[in-house]
């Protein structure tokens with residue numbers, strides 16, 4: 201056995217030497233060609249191709265490949281070793297592929313093949329190719345040095361779940377301040393999502409840590425490769441919950457060799473399109489209101505403004521108002537330039553409703569106005585007396601100004617404001633609150649989608665504003681209105697919509713069932729996937745978090761851990777006077793091991809500020825994360841629980857898990873669940889007085905109560 205391992209290692213060492221030498225040679229030969237900076241278009245195109253190759257070779261130069269698959273195609277004599285890497289590399293001398301891009305059809309077998317039956321197949325442009333797999337091998341190469349060779353499958357061998365062994369090895373690593381690519385360990389259920397056809401609206405429900413964000417980013421890289429003829433990176437967009445999250449995920453796409461994809465939050469994107477004509481109400485205040493402790497929180501029902509204004513009922517209401525506005529846009533009366541010189545109302549209506557029908561309202565107004573002016577000029581040309589013409593022109597222009605007032609040139613905000621000020625059939629509380637806010641030209645997050653719907657109808661959607669693909673991360677916080685709006689701007693309904701209802705802590709604005717989104721798409725253009733395995737946390741952490749979730753009294757899917765065992769979760773009571781010293785000592789203990797990212801999670805922003813100050817005073821370099829934070833620095837972070845969503849840390853310490861801070865309610869259970877599932881390796885919870893009912897009377901197997909600090 202030992203001899204076999206040695207010989208496999210030697211074989212791979214030789215292969216690596218050969219591949220690395222070829223990559224270096226190609227890179228050097230490209231470097232000898234001077235870069236072109238001129239304005240000749242052909243030269244520019246050639247330079248772009250060279251630049252893309254340089255970039256790919258640089259990526260391949262660091263880690264040429266990560267896997268090997270020996271595949272014997274039916275009808276071929278012997279198995280061929282296929283080396284799979286982040287980018288494809290061709291041997292320039294032989295024309296053979298030295299490394300196959302992980303996104304290529306043949307590489308799909310590396311992910312879909314999970315042992316068992318040794319036959320495998322893949323979809324190629326020529327049709328289905330079938331054959332036998334002889335070997336599936338994982339390779340770890342760092343800076344061109346071969347570090348690990350692990351065989352996940354050998355035909356005829358004892359294949360004992362070695363695929364999992366390699367995955368566990370990757371999952372056991374500590375995290376720095378960025379999300380990473382997972383090309384070498386994409387799981388079969390994730391691969392299916394990544395390789396789904398472009399023109400489909402995918403809705404993905406995935407438990408915490410199931411790789412949703414990561415999978416969505418890999419899917420973008422896949423689509424760009426597979427549909428390179430008719431899709432462009434600049435036409436793809438990722439919507440994420442906040443700027444700090446965008447910063448946190450910003451490393452993955454460049455690692456996959458992809459650049460140029462728009463990455464933003466819905467509010468930033470919407471405010472830009474609205475030309476910053478309105479201001480957004482302070483998001484920190486909104487969070488403080490909805491995440492207040494206990495009874496201070498507003499009632500969450502279908503009349504919560506976010507739910508109500510985000511509904512399809514309101515979408516249709518706004519559309520009806522727009523229809524009525526358009527229908528009555530042209531004045532009923534004719535335009536009389538001066539006595540007896542009349543332009544019929546029906547003629548103007550014909551121009552507006554029939555001739556220019558395909559233009560948006562504002563454009564139609566422009567066209568119709570221009571045409572009336574031309575008609576007027578022609579009428580005036582027939583008046584021979586210059587003095588009289590001048591007189592009539594003055595009079596006619598005054599009448600025209602008054603006539604055109606009947607076709608108001610409204611901004612989206614002016615239309616929306618008017619809609620609320622005239623509304624008699626909308627809930628009173630919503631109208632009152634909206635009118636009050638709109639007086640100051642301030643709007644809430646849930647007003648942005650209606651404003652854009654109005655904008656699109658008034659001003660139209662420019663082709664530059666259309667998308668080839670849209671990713672919505674943390675989609676449980678999105679409303680049907682937002683998705684319906686984006687649907688109008690997305691070619692082929694190409695969407696990746698991913699989220700987790702168990703983490704729906706913004707239920708005052710987000711969906712309560714995925715059906716709310718699925719209803720927006722025809723049956724044949726949608727697909728629904730569920731991811732249940734959690735890759736982030738140890739089994740101990742997942743089992744603990746699942747109990748918290750079960751106490752939410754809602755039927756939610758529990759996460760299934762990938763079997764990776766670690767420390768027990770620690771739950772300890774502390775006396776009031778010991779709270780801060782205990783937090784400080786606990787952080788020091790958690791930082792003393794190999795953990796590079798540690799989070800102290802408080803219930804509110806105010807409490808996280810206090811803890812942050814105490815940690816700084818104790819000489820610990822902690823970063824406070826607040827709702828306006830744009831950058832994620834890693835190391836030691838202090839943050840309120842509702843801002844942890846989407847992030848992950850080697851160790852997490854949650855403070856104040858007592859009966860006041862976390863009640864036995866679905867909302868608090870989801871909050872605590874989110875907090876717990878952020879931890880990769882260690883999770884500690886502290887409370888004063890009585891523990892939260894969400895963690896009281898737990899099975900002793902689930903936790904340890906000593907802190908050992």
Ligand SMILES: Nc1ncnc2c1ncn2[C@@H]1O[C@H](COP(=O)(O)OP(=O)(O)OP(=O)(O)O)[C@@H](O)[C@H]1O
Nearest residue numbers: 382385386387408409410411412413414735736846
């Ligand atoms: N196939 C995989 N191989 C290795 N690591 C993986 C794999 N899938 C997911 N992970 C890791 O699991 C962690 C969670 O991934 P990610 O943040 O994408 O999950 P998520 O479903 O978006 O989580 P959440 O909803 O809790 O924010 C990351 O560290 C990611 O690298």
